[in-house]
């Protein structure tokens with residue numbers, strides 16, 4: 001398992017073969033992606049924009065929110081401020097948070113597995129598997145907070161909402177980095193940091209939406225999750241900085 005970056009026979013840069021630079025640039029110029037050629041048969045990069053525009057205008061949505069038929073009780077009676085609002089927006093974002101926190105548990109578990117594998121090496125880490133387990137368990141708690149919130153609103157916490165779907169696609173790269181056995185710990189932490197930055201921002205947004213929707217009973221639970229996420233962010237950022245400074249020497 002690699003622990004630090006190393007120099008090696010990397011042939012991707014132009015310095016490796018200066019004499020081939022011109023032919024490499026010519027080849028790249030010919031590889032304009034998916035753009036129809038001009039009347040003269042030449043690649044036309046400008047043709048890509050109208051092509052994308054056609055797809056955008058024709059596209060359907062990414063799924064739908066399962067409501068309002070299932071939304072009853074607390075959501076419709078206790079939330080008088082929701083009159084004139086679109087509660088499916090809040091349900092969609094709650095579904096997104098649930099999916100993201102579930103992914104967060106898996107991300108931390110992947111990092112725990114890598115950390116435990118490294119325990120048999122001489123590599124010194126600025127954190128322990130136990131510290132990671134603590135953060136993983138908080139992500140799990142957050143998932144349950146969101147599931148309870150959806151249940152209390154009469155929404156289906158087992159449904160995948162559109163934003164949950166999109167968030168899963170967006171975060172799939174982070175999971176790939178963490179589960180790739182070749183990635184170093186600092187590469188994993190940087191990927192995890194991107195997830196934690198997003199997590200903190202999205203909890204803040206969720207609190208704002210819940211306030212606006214008059215769902216005051218949910219806010220203390222969401223604020224607890226936000227406090228955790230702020231701490232996660234500080235810790236992951238600090239670990240990454242320590243590791244990178246160690247790598248630099």
Ligand SMILES: [Fe+2]
Nearest residue numbers: 196199229232
């Ligand atoms: Fe977190």
